[in-house]
Amino acid sequence: MAQAGLVGGALTVNWCLEVLTDFLKDLNEVQRNAVIATKGPVMVLAGAGSGKTRVITYRIAYLINNEGIAPGNILALTFTNKAAGEMRHRVDTLLHKGSSSGLWIGTFHSVFARLLRNYIDLIGYDSNFSIFDSDDSKSLIRQSMGELNISVDAVPVNTVQGIISRAKNSFILPAEFHSNASDYNQQKASQIYELYTRKLKENNALDFDDLLIKPIELFNARPEILAELQDSFRYIMIDEYQDTNKAQYLVAKMLGAKHRNVFVVGDDAQSIYSWRGADISNILNFQDDYHDALTFKLVENYRSTGTILKAANSVISRNQRQIKKELISHRNEGEPLTLIEAYNERNEAEKVGEHIRTMRLKQDYEYRSFAIFYRTNAQSRVLEDIMRQHKIPYKIFGSVSFYKRKEIKDAVAYLRFILNERDGESLLRIINFPPRKIGDVSIGKLKEFAEENGISFYDAIRRAEEGGFQARLVTALGSFSTVIEALKDLAESGTVYDVLSELFNLTSIPLLLQAENTPESLARNENLQELLSMARDFSDHNPDNGSLGDFLENISLASDYEETQDSDNYVSLMTVHAAKGLEFPVVFVTGLEERLFPLHCYEPDELEEERRLFYVAVTRAQEKIFLSWAQSRYQYGQQHYCLKSMFIGEIDASIIQTESGVLLSDRPEKEKPVGSGLSSSKGYQPKMATPSSPFAAADKSNLSKSGLRAGTMVHHALFGPGTVLDVQGTGAKQKVRITFRNTGEKTLMVQYANLKIQS
């Protein structure tokens, strides 16, 4: 614009108009209005597939190109790295290449980690702080509980971690938590929270939640920093606003307070992170904070067929708490949904694989057109097995993360410790890895020595010869600290790659794994080599080769690791949570069973969130949806009998067909669901259908003299109507697990329960 301005006024106007029309012609009217409303607070309620990402990216491009805003003045916050990368990429495509450099696009966590590197020394941390993942933080909580003599058996560490995390996400600091702690348990939790916080600081470490709340503490302590940042971030955009928690809400509000150009996009119907402290009222109450906020509603859906939207609308309409809006289709009706009914999870996976194969051959779909969703990560395993067996290329997103593997965590712990020698968690990981004969006893002695002399644990190691330890231990500690010191020196001058390869040299970890020569150890070694090549990539693709700190930050905050694939044509496997924001031509939603999806429904609110999750799954699909459930499934190493998910019944039976193409609405009532699925399945001959199969055995064991079996509808005098989930044992001791419509799940003794069977 500035250049055009030099040439002359008329030209400027023409050029601008051209760019303007160019830009905005791809948008509908509401989208366009949202894009050009650049001043003041704006909220966009964007239904699934209504072009939400498009609006944000066009707005960024419009700000840069048409309003001449410097990219550095724009802050765009997302929830996943994937979304951030996608957004940056799209802005780059929209403008000319490189336009996005200088833009602040990232997840809340990564953006604030970056900011904290610059300012955290002002609130008493060193800028080389470590970022603790949830395992690290769990271990620190366990330590804290130990020191407070609180038994881990009495209160599980996971529970405590959840309580602390929820407090942090609601920006309740230890002092406030303490003064609100009414009962005994809360007082205990408060003590742990306080000690845990202190320990984090001793370790010069932040946990994930700290990345959100430390900025708030910083802004409160140093208003001048806040003022500085408010002026840098003149335009703030937040994606998936329905999933922000209190801390995120606060930090965004603070940053936007001066210029008030806060632009939030969200969909209350897709709020699926309340368990992480996400507060749907942030979006519902946006206008209370900004009375002059403009609101736009995007309901035109460009993604899915009419049938898919009909299904989605009908599902979400059952929720009480929602802003009513129906998505309007811009595509043809499309095909009905297909219901897959299977014996068990293996059979389910087989059928999914079979459908992928035939659709690819007969209908010209590519592997990349398909996505398979599941509710829990544990379900991915069978699917993965079957895909591999059938030679279908696939990729699992965000499963057991690459970075959570032991060997990777060990290597990363070295790197973390080199950078931050107060990081005790990392030190404990590596001090005896590879084995140096430094066990718990020696560590205890060292700790004592450190405390007596008021020095740090690592200083105690460095000064081990003064401690009067056994010569063998002193030698071991000496060789350990030699390695660390050498690596520290190298970290000053060399690249991340240099440090990592020298680490492998000095410790011989790869050699040890090779020598072990088991399939597992060789796989571990391969993972380490993969890490090494990632380090090389990182050095190559970053200015000044990138710092070790940045490398570690990427690793800590990366959710999924992009495994190098031979091609990019593969079937995608992921949890429904991970699927948010994505779209695929063909979608399989698997495991649609009561107690799996929906997972647990103790509270109506929880059921509504599960339903929103199902809504997210359905609205990912562009052309075709398969819904599948299995009659039995292994969970916790035990076989369970399943009931069809209520969600299937919430879709009009006239738009669902069986695998043989019969609409559910036309199917005779009497026909057994699984029976019909079986008789019509051609390709797969179930191995399980032999008398010795678990399936057949189930029929025997589950049928009892009482006439109760999984699926039986019963009535209890006190608890009312319910459905039998499973039957355990026989005779007088027979117990039955029932999910009651009103009171939830109960296990009852058959002989006392006095159940009436409903026909």
Add this chain to the structure above:
DNA sequence: TAACTGCTCTTTTTT
């Protein structure tokens, strides 16, 4: 100190 054994607990979902 490390290897072995039997026990418990897990599974929501993610940064």
Add this chain to the structure above:
DNA sequence: AGAGCAGTTA
């Protein structure tokens, strides 16, 4: 079913 842990033994 599998991982992780405490307690025991070599």
